[in-house]
Amino acid sequence: MANSSWNWRTSSTCDYSSSSSTTVKHHKHYHHHHNHQHDLLIPGLPDHIAQLCLSSINPSLLFKVCHSWRRLIYSPSFPPFFSLYAILSPPKSHHSHSIQFHNFDPISNTWKILPPPPPLHHILLHHPSFLSRNLSVQSISVSDNLILLAATTHNLTPALSHPLIFNPSQGWSVGPALTNPRRWCALGTSEGMVYVASGIGSHFSVDVAKSIEKWDPINDPIWEKKTDMKDGRFSREAVDAVGWRGKLYMVNVKGDAAKEGVVYDVEEDTWKEMPEGMLLGFRGPVAAMEEEVMYVVDEAKGILSRYNSEDDIWEKIFESQRLKGAEQMVAKQGRICVVSTAGISVVDVVAVPPRISVVELPEGFEAVAVHVLPRMPVTE
Template sequence: MANTSSCTSSTYDNSSSSSSCSTTTITTAKRQKHHHHHNHHHQDDPLLIPGLPDHIAQLCLSSINPSLLFKVCHSWRRLIYSPSFPPFFSLYAILSPPKSHHNSHSIQLHNFDPISNTWHILPPPPPQKPPLHHILLHHPSFLSRNLSVQSISVSDNLILLAATTHNLTPALSHPLIFNPNEGWSIGPALNTPRRWCALGTSDNVVYVASGIGSHFSIETAKSIEKWDLINGTNWEKKAEMKDGRFSREAVDAVGWRGKLCMVNVKGDAAKEGVVYDVEEDTWKEMPEGMLLGFRGPVAAMEEEVMYVVDEAKGIMSRYNPEDDVWEEILVSQRLKGAEQMVAKRGRICVVSAAGISVVDVVAEPPRITVVELPEGFEAVAVHVLPRMPVTDFSVQK
């Protein structure tokens, strides 16, 4: 069993990056040289490093783990949150408020900063109908079942795409998009707003398949649409599924090696699995070994290596496509009841009955970090995006 530790700044920061930072820091230094009088440094502020111009000092400091810079002084602390500094990664979570809250059946969106070890609520999205607080997690008619809120992260954006209102209809006619630097925006209208669908991404393209709209329709249940977040302005219909069996439950369409892998129900129930080839626009049956392993949430690291957590046993496994088998890598009580997960930069964030756990799968043996939630809140989903710039400096505490 992997070691478990309390949350520290190593949860998700630049220390987990395997990419070279030389190009980033040189570009940053040029930008800082042009703007340094208008960013964090004012005429009366001390220099970042005595004896060096700030744009040269930033070139030196940007290669250092920001968790170390945070502890030194306020000027370095301001630097790591400035728009010109290479951003570290942080957690963005959909949380369920405490039951005493007047909107306890709804959701709130929060950001966890692993450097300052603090939670901050995200700014509200633009006005829409119905408003965000009308998205429900529970309904009086279905107290034993959670209503799905489906979200995804694409190209450093968090996207809310499907949910349910109090009258059991689709809550979102347009995707709601949150970018850490730009705030909220609204995406193109879905051809058919839906809930209980399959949602996934491959190569910066969002896909939504099956599900139901205001009423069940076999056309919606068999349909798949794609939206190119970078180059597209509308949703595009693609090849239909062979039947409507994927409208029974909200599931993930896991982007993996140019394909979307999905099953029609969660847990240990008998299920059907399909694989959609995004280049060929074709559907195929899921390999038998892959299907047998879908016993909980699944995520693919950089769309290359696929992981699953067995929600009943708390076992995390990695898929071996050559042998069509899942290979166990760790077991933890914290992973039991796993509901959602995301994989990025060598770490896997898992939402389970125990809260949010971050598994470092690069470490040997894998190491689990516990992220403490705000008091009374429960996690619904978690994503990994760059940190937000800070202007009011509540992080100075």
């Protein structure tokens, strides 16, 4: 399990200056006679015992102390801390694919480009026919994997016939062929399963627009068809299917436009209407923390709210100019990571009051989507 004590902007420091001069002299004398101790994580302790002691400490503190501890936190045997995995759009002058995959390490505060994925069609983010509209790239994270599932090519057709899967420890792989490759669909996950609903294939089809399929990325090599939606109104725009308490919640358009909301019960394989108060609050990207607490960012006002299911209302918890124009968000371990026109912001909703920090993007790049997964191992 990934280390839960992850920070994006670390202010804590280690202070070892309180040792007395006598203690310092003692250590110098000790190391003079026992040079092999230099290679130990903690002098006087076997490494396996030292690692047990160090694994309970915030990795951001260990990183600052010494090179041996820095190497430890990136080793396969150390509990991996969480980091950001982002889909970024390169500078306009870049002539290759219109997206790249990057990892942001919050401990070293550095970006690293991921290994290239399997060959992709050229993915388009903008089209001359839709100057005011972004063409979506749809991805999710589930079971410590980043999954890219839907995007658009230059001729406005689905870019992916198979899901592309990135695992921080194993790299890229290809998932089972989609029954109907699509774009502008509803994509989400619940209880470790991946669901894709509605959308448009190479041409509009009522059957595709009403369909929903399920895939178990760990155990199942095929997509399983589930009960159809009642109509094809969810093929108008790419939306999230938010997994919350055993159900998937989705609306058919984003922002303040009049919309329809539906709920898919993953156990009963049935469709229901969305509660009225919940539907009214879907005014931007929505995400559920560990599928237990649902959050929304009002893309027009930059307000982060939490859903109160007992009263069917959204309760404001934080507001920031940086959250205006919110396009995508994820929730993990007490943090809300938001992609907006301002870039990537991280809100610590556990803190009182909530705190926001900024993740600086590589120069010239724009964020398309962000996910939270365990850090990548470092090979020396």
